[in-house]
Amino acid sequence: MKDRAAIVGIGETPFARRLDASETQLALDAILAALDDAGVAPGEVDGLASYTLESTDEVEIAKNLGLGDVTFFSQVGFGGGAGPACVGQLALAIAAGQCRVGLAWRARKRGSGGRPWAGAQRPSVAAQWTRPFGLLRPVDEIALLARRYMHETGATREHLANVAIAVRGMANRNPRAMMHARPLSREEYLGARWISEPLCLFDNCLETDGALACVLVGAERARDARQQPVYVHAFAQGLPRQSHAMVNYWCDDPLAGPSWACAELLYRRSDFQPSDIRVAQLYDAFTPLVPLSLEGYRFCKRGEGAAFTEAGALERGGRLPINTSGGGLSEAYVHGFNLINEGVRQMRGSSTSQVEGAEACLVTGGEGVPTSALILRR
Amino acid sequence: MSAAGDALLPIADPEAAPFWEGARLGELRVPACPETGRLFFPPRVRSPFAPRRAPVWVAVSGRGSIWSFAVPHPPLLPPFDALAPYPVVVVTLAEDPRVRLVGNLVARPGGAINEVSAATLSIGAPVGVVFERVTDEIHLPRWRLCEEAGP
Secondary structure (H helix, E strand, O other), X not given: OOOOEEEEEEXXXXXXXXXXXXXXXXXXXXXXXXXXXXXXXXXXXXXXXXEOOOOOOHHHHHHHHOOOOOOEEEEEOOHHHOHHHHHHHHHHHHHOOOOOEEEEEEEEEOXXXXXXXXXXXXXXXOHHHOHHHOOOOHHHHHHHHHHHHHHHHOOOHHHHHHHHHHHHXXXXXXXXXXXXXXXXXXXXXXXXXXXXXXXXXXXXXXOOEEEEEEEEEEHHHHOOOOOOOEEEEEEEEEOOOOOOOOOOOOOOXXXXXXXXXXXXXXXXXXXXXXXXXXXXXXXXXXXXXXXXHHHHOOOOOOOOHHHHOHHHOOOOOOOOOEOOOOHHHHHOOOOOHHHHHHHHHHHHOOXXXXXXXXXXXXXXXXXXXXXEEEEEEO | OOHHHHHOOOOOOHHHHHHHHHHHOOOOEXXXXXXOOOEOOOXXXXXXXXXXXXXXXXXXXXXXXXXXXXXXXXXXXXXXXXXXOOOEEEXXXXXXXXXXXXXXXXXXXXXXXXXXXXXXXXXXXXXXXXXXXXXXXXXXEEEEEOOOOOO
């Protein structure tokens, strides 16, 4: 599938704590913006992919947009692990001839809507062994991994601050970012209230209403596209042995999470290896996922992810600028779809924190859940 | 417990029933592979090491050590919001460090889960199990800090 499909359109709504439009309206706004960006008519779309958590399903999209015969549709599970796989599965389908124009989207009112962890639903197999003990929210689940990571590697809150501050700096340059006008100092980070020790407010992503979408076509058609095509160079998913989503304490080595399995296939399929990659969009629902992902995707060795963040490495001009639109921590949290669109902007050369000369961009899904990743190229 | 608290009680699925039977008797039981003897957790219908076979259940010592801990602060759900901040621990069992249980610490049997200060905790600290009757069906394992890891 290498370079056989390309992203030729991206679109998104504004991002805010509260938007009045419904999730369906937001989804349609983002999708139409992406189709307009691509110069593709809605009737040409014949492939759809989104998240199992997406509430605006394929039928709603197809009916509202007046689509013709859709011949490929797919949903990917595990929340933030799904984003890159939506794009990757469309690219596979296009390469295999199952569809010609693919559309991926995610719309969510997590800002003004409910908090999923607050539901009183029957616990899942894994949650039966965690929720009765007051391990209720995603942040609590990741706090346990974070404490263990700090114990094993010597990482400190200063390292987590490096992540939060680097990503906030990107948002401060991006007028679309929710935190565009809000700089973050180290003092402010270290003085912030706890959410789940050792994680504080600024270790957590935003709560956002918004939607995003992107459009893919085959490489041949992409050559004539309105926008500079951004090729899906490599794609992988990862669900490692005995892994659990979020509460990954029941495998042999919880700190070598799904990123490791995903990276194995990704780099085997890719002409670009970690040393060739100069910009990355790493899933950042919580700051500790960044050092874990830096290790899993082989930018450093096991246990060195926190040290990697030192000396501004993740900031503009650093060794590996990440989340250059502000990521989930500071632009918008829409299950990581904004990382995909920002990866496309980096390859087009239109990011507000453009990394000059970058030939490829890594985009990852959530570490700590069955996950996925893409390598995009110009 | 409140309505939300009831919803947070464990479900005694058939594959987990031996765990709760053991808990009612004050015994910590975990599933094991019938072929290799390897312990695993959480309970499953089949052994992951011999997927054609159901697990067997093994009583363990109830000794272990803290693998990690977190301290949630509000907003949470009842009954936990009123107890916060409280430590949540992951305990690794003495019999096999790859087998870990999420739980809470108490200072004494039946004590509240916020009575042990997180400031006194460290990874590696030895703990031992006690059980707290929550309903006739469900006796939750709790953990007490102890002097030495065993056995």
